Amino acid sequence: MTPFTTLTGIAAPLLRDNVDTDAIIPSREMKSTGRTGLADGLFAPWRYSEGRTPNPDFVLNQPDFARAPILLSGTNFGCGSSREHAVWALAEHGIRCVIAESFAPIFAANCIRNGLLPVVMPQEAVRALTGQMVTVDLAGQSVSANGQSWTFAMDAEPKAMLLEGLDAIDLTLKSLPDIDRWTREDRAARPWVYLENNA
Numbered sequence: 001m002t003p004f005t006t007l008t009g010i011a012a013p014l015l016r017d018n019v020d021t022d023a024i025i026p027s028r029e030m031k032s033t034g035r036t037g038l039a040d041g042l043f044a045p046w047r048y049s050e051g052r053t054p055n056p057d058f059v060l061n062q063p064d065f066a067r068a069p070i071l072l073s074g075t076n077f078g079c080g081s082s083r084e085h086a087v088w089a090l091a092e093h094g095i096r097c098v099i100a101e102s103f104a105p106i107f108a109a110n111c112i113r114n115g116l117l118p119v120v121m122p123q124e125a126v127r128a129l130t131g132q133m134v135t136v137d138l139a140g141q142s143v144s145a146n147g148q149s150w151t152f153a154m155d156a157e158p159k160a161m162l163l164e165g166l167d168a169i170d171l172t173l174k175s176l177p178d179i180d181r182w183t184r185e186d187r188a189a190r191p192w193v194y195l196e197n198n199a
Contacts, residue, residue: 001115003165006137007096011145012059012068013130014043019073020080021107025089035114038089060093070134072126073100077118078107087114097136099126099143112158113167119143125150138162 029041047058054061060068071090077100078086087110090098097117111118117138121129125143132145138159143150161171172179187194 001165001167004096004115004117004138004162006135006139007069007117008133008135009069010065011070011072011099011129011132011134012065013072014059015072015074015127015130017074017101018076018079021078021083021086022080024078024086025083027083029089030083030085035088036092038085039092039094042089042093064131067094069094069096070129070136071095071098072129073098074123074126075101077101077103078110079104082106082110084110084114087111087116091116099129099134099136101126112161115162115165117162119152119154121150121152 023045024043025038025041026044029038029044031037031041043058043060047055047061049055056062059065077098086107091114095116097119098111099119099121101123102120103111103118108118117136119136121143128148129143129145134143134145136143138154141152141154141159143152157171160166161168164170166174
């Protein structure tokens with residue numbers, strides 16, 4: 001994964017509460033099991049009118065926000081089913097950060113595992129960022145725009161995963177020396193556990 005350090009870009013406002021994963025990527029739009037080929041189906045219920053005609057009123061169809069790398073939203077973003085495709089679709093479209101009032105926990109975890117930064121901020125801050133050129137600094141845990149700055153909370157492990165571009169397996173492999181040492185010590189203390197069945 002690409003490490004997330006700082007990101008500067010326009011912030012597209014999708015200021016709705018309870019945006020669920022079926023709105024982010026409907027099941028009918030998931031035509032493969034891979035991480036690609038999903039961007040076209042992103043927000044399909046809102047993004048397209050009948051006959052797959054782009055809806056000009058939807059924020060990501062508007063010229064100013066079509067390639068926005070930052071998405072703003074309300075409470076409980078990413079609720080509903082736990083489909084990881086929702087994060088994959090956002091990432092493939094070019095969104096690297098979602099700033100919302102709150103996130104569904106499974107969706108937020110999926111974001112971290114796929115290099116997309118979920119930032120929780122209060123409503124007044126989210127609204128102040130609307131349509132602004134925003135800079136997100138993960139190391140400093142800050143968001144700034146138009147001369148204003150806000151901080152956000154993030155636990156150490158997900159922060160490290162994003163800064164270093166690690167997925168869950170990469171994170172585990174960082175502890176390989178400790179795992180190897182524990183295995184050697186355990187093998188010495190309980191050798192019968194490691195006996196091979198030669199029968």
